[in-house]
Amino acid sequence: xxxxxxxxxxxxxxxxxxxxxxxxxxxxxxxxxxxxxxIFGLVGESGCGKSVTASSxxxxxxxxxxxxSGRILLDGEDLLMKNDHQMSQIRGSRIAMVFQDPTSSxxxxxxVGYQVAEPYIYHQRRRKRRAWADATEILAKTGLxxxxxxxxxxxHELSGGMRQRAMIAMSxxxxxxxxxADEPTTNLxxxxxxxxxxxxxxxxxxxGTSVLWITHDMTVVAQLCDRVGVMYAGNIVExxxxxxxxxxxxxxxxxxxxxxxxxxxxxxxHLEEIPGTVPxxxxxxxxxxFHPRCDxxxxxxxxxxxxxxxxxxxxxxxxxxxxxxxxxx
Amino acid sequence: MTATLFExxxxxxxxxxxxxxxxxxxxxxxxxVSLSIxxxxTVGLVGESGCGKTTLARTxxxxxxxxxxxxxxxxxxxxxxxxxxxxxxxxETAIVFQDPYSSLDPRMLVADVVGEPLAIHKVxxxxxxxxxxxxxxxxxxxKTEHLYRYPxxxxxxxxxxxxxxxxxxxxxxxxxxxxxxxALDVSVQAKILNMLNELKAAxxxxxxxxxxxxxxxxxxxxxxxxxxxxRMVEYGTRNQVFGDPTHPYTRGLLAAAPSxxxxxxxxxxxxxLEGEVPSxxxxxxxxxFHPRCPxxxxxCANVRPExxxxxxxxxxxxxxx
Numbered sequence: 244x245x246x247x248x249x250x251x252x253x254x255x256x257x258x259x260x261x262x263x264x265x266x267x268x269x270x271x272x273x274x275x276x277x278x279x280x281x282i283f284g285l286v287g288e289s290g291c292g293k294s295v296t297a298s299s300x301x302x303x304x305x306x307x308x309x310x311x312s313g314r315i316l317l318d319g320e321d322l323l324m325k326n327d328h329q330m331s332q333i334r335g336s337r338i339a340m341v342f343q344d345p346t347s348s349x350x351x352x353x354x355v356g357y358q359v360a361e362p363y364i365y366h367q368r369r370r371k372r373r374a375w376a377d378a379t380e381i382l383a384k385t386g387l388x389x390x391x392x393x394x395x396x397x398x399h400e401l402s403g404g405m406r407q408r409a410m411i412a413m414s415x416x417x418x419x420x421x422x423x424a425d426e427p428t429t430n431l432x433x434x435x436x437x438x439x440x441x442x443x444x445x446x447x448x449x450x451g452t453s454v455l456w457i458t459h460d461m462t463v464v465a466q467l468c469d470r471v472g473v474m475y476a477g478n479i480v481e482x483x484x485x486x487x488x489x490x491x492x493x494x495x496x497x498x499x500x501x502x503x504x505x506x507x508x509x510x511x512x513h514l515e516e517i518p519g520t521v522p523x524x525x526x527x528x529x530x531x532x533f534h535p536r537c538d539x540x541x542x543x544x545x546x547x548x549x550x551x552x553x554x555x556x557x558x559x560x561x562x563x564x565x566x567x568x569x570x571x572x
Numbered sequence: 573m574t575a576t577l578f579e580x581x582x583x584x585x586x587x588x589x590x591x592x593x594x595x596x597x598x599x600x601x602x603x604x605v606s607l608s609i610x611x612x613x614t615v616g617l618v619g620e621s622g623c624g625k626t627t628l629a630r631t632x633x634x635x636x637x638x639x640x641x642x643x644x645x646x647x648x649x650x651x652x653x654x655x656x657x658x659x660x661x662x663x664e665t666a667i668v669f670q671d672p673y674s675s676l677d678p679r680m681l682v683a684d685v686v687g688e689p690l691a692i693h694k695v696x697x698x699x700x701x702x703x704x705x706x707x708x709x710x711x712x713x714x715k716t717e718h719l720y721r722y723p724x725x726x727x728x729x730x731x732x733x734x735x736x737x738x739x740x741x742x743x744x745x746x747x748x749x750x751x752x753x754x755a756l757d758v759s760v761q762a763k764i765l766n767m768l769n770e771l772k773a774a775x776x777x778x779x780x781x782x783x784x785x786x787x788x789x790x791x792x793x794x795x796x797x798x799x800x801x802x803r804m805v806e807y808g809t810r811n812q813v814f815g816d817p818t819h820p821y822t823r824g825l826l827a828a829a830p831s832x833x834x835x836x837x838x839x840x841x842x843x844x845l846e847g848e849v850p851s852x853x854x855x856x857x858x859x860x861f862h863p864r865c866p867x868x869x870x871x872c873a874n875v876r877p878e879x880x881x882x883x884x885x886x887x888x889x890x891x892x893x
Contacts, residue, residue: 432620434825435848437830460830465837466837489833501832504762505762505790506791512769513766513769516762521757
């Protein structure tokens, strides 16, 4: 399974949060792999476990959360076996992250250039002056106009799009193997979003970085990602290369989700809805977690958890409609 | 031709920037915008952050006083309204905001959140009020047992339903939907959009819908205005603006909107907008869009284009064709 083609293998990852209200089963045996040099999209609605997946990979699951079982392999090394010190060596150098809100992830008291230079100083032990020069250079690569001047600015002096460019520059400083991007364009206007997507594509090609792109926006997936995993209530329900997913979505959730999106190209009077709401993950539905909202429910759906089944090459679906055995929950 | 509910003429709103007491500059939030909203219609406003969509809407509702220009409601000048008339006017208008987490008072019960407009406008009290609230809750797809709960007990979609119920409470004619579905997940957004359409028909409402999401605006609106840096650059019916976008900014905006077709990524884009929106404190001269415009002419920096009818009420403010 661990061929050299895969940079990251996430195998049956189970993360739970132990709250006073009960155990939140945030991730229920999530498995996927990220190939070298590809952009893998993780798409789903709020609370489906996208961001928990990211923090599990980074070893940043905060209390009362805990990774219960599973493996996260980066180049064959299990990240879950690393101690805190080893993880902090990996974060920022081999795995880097860009967050949704650049305003709150930049420190308002330090100049942008210093914050971008910090990984050079911390991970590569470069001297400050040299690190600053390198930071300016990488800021220029992200298309920030007038990078020398902007490096001396404070975050509040930059626009949202420019701050996100600075965040991307910061994440790329140590040429990471894996870049995790958690909804980095959600707060941006469409024109700026488009610029950032183009930038990420260009830089990803240039640096050969693999990207885990987390988003709730199917259109971003369609325009950016190579492969995609669709998440629902802590499970990956469908995994495919992007073109196949949009051409022939198989899982009932994916199908309905795609139909619920109003289109800018064609207009329709009534949007299709998905009945019901996303379940709470304290005592989630038994069997397939989507079964209470699904219109193809069969008796087996509430009894057994569907296993992933390859319906066509590089396209797997976890749904009883497509057969497979399933495991009893 | 239906009656016009709202109309604004040459509406301008500047915000002064003060250093101590001296005015050192002005934010040109909205400049010389004329717009009419027909009764029973839905007008959509699109544009990037800071283009003046919200300021325009708030000035229309007279929550902000215009720097110059007129706002007419059913043909009457709102500037000439007495306090009493304004209060009656407020009852006919309502707003649903973007973020249902900050727009609902966390310390008020649902009964009070939704019932407050009824009390303010002295429509119903006591048991009558609770009954009216129950009816509203049902209308927006919430349940009777939700009456004595607090907003934090609800999900984002349910909170937005509460906000809509509150907006409907005083039986308004007009609702301003300011990014009302932007904070919601797509499956929830689909439900809210469908509900807004149903409510509009049931209560004969008029909507002004503000969003930066083009596909949502297209879905809901019958007329669409595109704003850029405080000015209206294009206005027309949904089919005119989306089917035949004429202003270079509209074309750029539509080209930037990501589509659901993965094959689109390889297609060369007709117009790619570069750079960012300039500051509204010191906006570019002439056509405000000229520094970013792909087909600018030398004149664009000097001449300010007016909205011109290109046929069938499709207005475009751009000089070179």
